[in-house]
Amino acid sequence: MAAEETEIINIADTIEPTEDADVVEPSQDGAGTSSTAPLSKKAQKKAAKAARFAALKLERRAKEKVAKKVKKRIRAEKRAAGELEEDELQEEEEKRRAMKRAKTGAGQKPFAGRVCIDLGFDDMMTDKASKIHNDDGVDVYMYLIRRANRRSTSPFASVLFTSLNGRTFERMEKVNDGAYKRWANTEWWQEGYERLWTGHAASTTEGGASEQLNGPKVSPESVVYLTADSNEELLELREGETYIIGGIVDHNRYTKLCLNKAVESKIRTARLPIGRFLALTTRKILTVNQAFEVLVKWAETRDWEQALYAVIPKRKYDKDEVDEDQDGPQDLDPNEQGEAEEANAEDQKQ
Secondary structure, eight states: OHHHHHHHHHHHTTSOOOOGGGSOOOOTTOOOOTTSOOOOHHHHHHHHHHHHHHHHHHHHHHHHHHHHHHHHHHHHHHHHTTOOOHHHHHHHHHHHHHHHHHHHOTTOOOEEEEEEEEOTTGGGSOHHHHTOBOTTSOBHHHHHHHHHHHHOSSOEEEEEEEOOOHHHHHHHHHGGGTGGGGOTTEEEOSSOTTHHHHOOOSOOOTTOOOHHHHSSOOOGGGEEEEOTTOSSBOOOOOTTOEEEEEOOSOGGGSTTHHHHHHHHHTOEEEBOOHHHHOOOSSOSOOOHHHHHHHHHHHHHHSOHHHHHHHHSOGGGTOGGGOOOOOSSSOOOOHHHHHHHHHHHHHHHHO
């Protein structure tokens, strides 16, 4: 495996870095064009930083794509030679089964609960946070959530997205002629999650969930907002309950944002039992899709420890791989962007 990783790194490093000339730097004298006002020094620095970040991102993505192709080729060569290790064989077999479940639903036993992604933070996120989406413009975590649910042996009967408005709504509508509205077992509301107990939704998808979950009002007592700031620990998931995850990327800019929102709505809150099973080297905050994947893994295994270890990146609890917290949005794991692109490709084939 070490030789394989070395080859991937060496080949990826052969990609030439972006030339400085390709990065458009703002004018140092602050002079604008005839149709724009001069930029302040602060604005110039911000623009230059954004340009450098964009260039570095392109380099990183190019290297990741090369590394992925090399890894795939090496895996194919080892498979043809019968040299795959046992854990690699198991990984491939599970991936095949997961893809089969996603296509046919074979072997699935749905968990009769609902997860709600609260999208009501659109105008609170920074530009950087709002741009964490794939090349088609759809927020990456939405694809990853959908794929995790489809591939699970115990998928949630319903995944609900609420407060679909603003920039997020505009992006989703532009992709594949609003394909998100045809996702199975998902609901999309322009209203907030409060509609769960105040009345029926006025806007749902074509491929919405079962009548049981999509119909009657639910009791506010059966709704739980998940937040790391809660004093209560979530010990188990219960069928018939709804678990809300805040669909905000920019966690670090706002403290207790989801907690305060839940308190205002007069609904219960709870935190995932991360500290009970893992000694994280970073803050106990997960990306939106990681939080969902932990829930769906628990539905499969009924074991928090298994669910957490299966989802949370090793660098977050391995002292030898400390990943310092950054001020700003929770970045995606290196593989997640590619996984979202694969999920998007699956959509376009259907």
